Amino acid sequence: MFSLTEAVLAGADAAELQREKVPHEYLAAHLRKEDVGMFAGVEDKDVRKSVHVGTVPMPELAPDEVLVAVMASSVNYNSVWSAMFEPIPTFNFLERFGREGGYSARHDQPYHVIGSDAAGVIVRVGSGTRRWQVGDHVVVSPLQVDDQEPMTHADGVLGAGQRAWGFETNFGGLAHYAVVRASQLLPKPGHLTWEEAAVNLLTAGTAYRMLISDRAARIKLGDVVLIWGAAGGLGAYAVQLVKNAGGIPVGVVGSEEKARLVRDLGCDVVINRAEIGLDGDTTPDDPIALGKRLGRIIRRETGEDPHVVFDFVGRATFGISVFVVRRGGTVVTCGSSTGYRHEYDNRYLWMNLKRIVGSHAANLQEMAECNRLLTLGKLMPALSDVHPLEEAGTAIRQVQQNRHVGKVGVLCLAPKEGLGVTDPELRVRIGEKRLNPLRNRAQATPTSTPTSAPTGSTA
Incomplete structure (x- = not known):
């Protein structure tokens, strides 16, 4: 030594x-x-x-x-x-x-x-x-x-x-x-x-910029925020930030064990990705169908579509994110742990005045x-x-x-x-x-x- x-x-x-x-x-x-x-x-x-x-x-x-x-x-x-x-x-x-x-x-x-x-x-x-x-x-x-x-x-x-x-x-x-x-x-x-x-x-700093900073989503009191990978490093801080800001965090996780952990963090709604049929495939064939299924669950639990989607997962989820966020809503992304090439149906973006915001650190x-x-x-x-x-x-x-x-x-x-x-x-x-x-x-x-x-x- x-x-x-x-x-x-x-x-x-x-x-x-x-x-x-x-x-x-x-x-x-x-x-x-x-x-x-x-x-x-x-x-x-x-x-x-x-x-x-x-x-x-x-x-x-x-x-x-x-x-x-x-x-x-x-x-x-x-x-x-x-x-x-x-x-x-x-x-x-x-x-x-x-x-x-x-x-x-x-x-x-x-x-x-x-x-x-x-x-x-x-x-x-x-x-x-x-x-x-x-x-x-x-x-x-x-x-x-x-x-x-x-x-x-x-x-x-x-x-x-x-x-x-x-x-x-x-x-x-x-x-x-x-x-x-x-x-x-x-x-x-x-x-x-x-x-x-x-x-x-x-x-935590990356999640802060994505959600709180005026350079990205800039969430406000009462916003419904969909958080992919809510039990992960980014997701765990995103849940806390949304909750502290007076928003409604909706977390997606991969197991019931992770669902319990995320609820302990204060997540209001927790969805197992198997519930929407997103279990085992990194490139879903029909993101619109999966998005409709996810949207129904979110509306059932919160009464409305999400204002913001927090997506760092990338290829496997991005098409769903663009579809499921509300009219005028924002998809904020900072990474692509399942792949960098994202596909989405652009009609749901331009005709519903949605935004995609890139964020980094x-x-x-x-x-x-x-x-x-x-x-x-x-x-x-x-x-x-x-x-x-x-x-x-x-x-x-x-x-x-x-x-x-x-x-x-x-x-x-x-x-x-x-x-x-x-x-x-x-x-x-x-x-x-x-x-x-x-x-x-x-x-x-x-x-x-x-x-x-x-x-x-x-x-």
């Missing part, structure tokens, strides 16, 4: 952390460039074969970056894509980034440290960093932006220089240390443990607003399971096979669960059961059998 690592685990102050030397290498879950193509012609692209956990060199820090000792991270669906080398190998992103030169060249390596969530302790700050200090407890926004690009100052997500950290960049969060731009940082909610804090920002202000809800105890972590870093491949495989609900956490430097709480009073006021609505039930209830049908996987 390196001395800096020992100091972090001992809760050393800023002065002590500064005195200790940064290690020359660190433990990280990473992919190897030499493995690209290993799944060619293979039906089951088992990510446990492509994810390696071992030491990698410590990169140099740029002036606008900080080095974070990662206490915990989590699995997002982009880590599944990375480890499958689909739809394209992420090394293509790193090569393109590296061609920009300067500090960007560091990212083009024969290895790729993955992971787009993290909670930890700042152990070094670049010379251009102003608002953060060594010793600060932070969570990391997954969106890296170029603050010298004009569009970034209108909306960071629209800037051409924005990248998904740990997916389109190197040195991500599934590791003992991570390199992060200072403009990605937010304060860690003090009442949450490391593993609870680490699972939120990518999925969230800008830092939206992330901060979402993090504030977590800090106030208005939004709860969607943590359901935790693995050590050494089992990162197993954790990613769990998400790949949809053998999970909510978010799967990964302990990095934290030696055990339950550490990192600096506001125990708020934690007591909220209560342990409320803080972990998915985990308590998920540990007692087996998840559903893996399927290729629409899932609640994270995006």
Whole structure:
């Protein structure tokens, strides 16, 4: 164990952390460039074969970056894509980034440290960093932006220089240390443990932008919102956000066990996808027929058609989403876990004045607003399971096979669960059961059998 690592685990102050030397290498879950193509012609692209956990060199820090000792991270669906080398190998992103030169060249390596969530302790700050200090407890926004690009100052997500950290960049969060731009940082909610804090920002922030921000659906009091994959990482936060905003969440899940979990989150109406005949086929032959069936159930339970459909599942559900949303309604989409090529009947879109809104991650202000809800105890972590870093491949495989609900956490430097709480009073006021609505039930209830049908996987 390196001395800096020992100091972090001992809760050393800023002065002590500064005195200790940064290690020359660190433990990280990473992919190897030499493995690209290993799944060619293979039906089951088992990510446990492509994810390696071992030491990698410590990169140099740029002036606008900080080095974070990662206490915990989590699995997002982009880590599944990375480890499958689909739809394209992420090394293509790193090569393109590296061609920009300067500090960007560091990212083009024969290895790729993955992971787009993290909670930890700042152990070094670049010379251009102003608002953060060594010793600060932070969570990391997954969106890296170029603050010298004009569009970034209108909306960071629209800037051409924005990248998904740990997916389109190197040195991500599934590791003992991570390199992060200072403009990605937010304060860690003090009442949450490391593993609870680490699972939120990518999925919760994405759901916040999709539903609450004026850049997407902008839901209002009383809106009926259909949420595909309501038991997954995105869906679990979508249910909470709709409920907190005074809307009526209608969740679609793949099993009765998941239905019970989603009801615990506050979902008013829960529909098993088997009820509408969407069970086992990723490309439904007749989305209109399925949409009519789904629409009847929603009208029976709520009295009206949905104002908004929250769809990250993609190919398997998109035609249904466009059909089932009400006249003038909005389908908001941020991903395609079952396929990127979507088909829908355009007549139902143009003749009924519906909208399709693309959404991606969230800008830092939206992330901060979402993090504030977590800090106030208005939004709860969607943590359901935790693995050590050494089992990162197993954790990613769990998400790949949809053998999970909510978010799967990964302990990095934290030696055990339950550490990192600096506001125990708020934690007591909220209560342990409320803080972990998915985990308590998920540990007692087996998840559903893996399927290729629409899932609640994270995006």
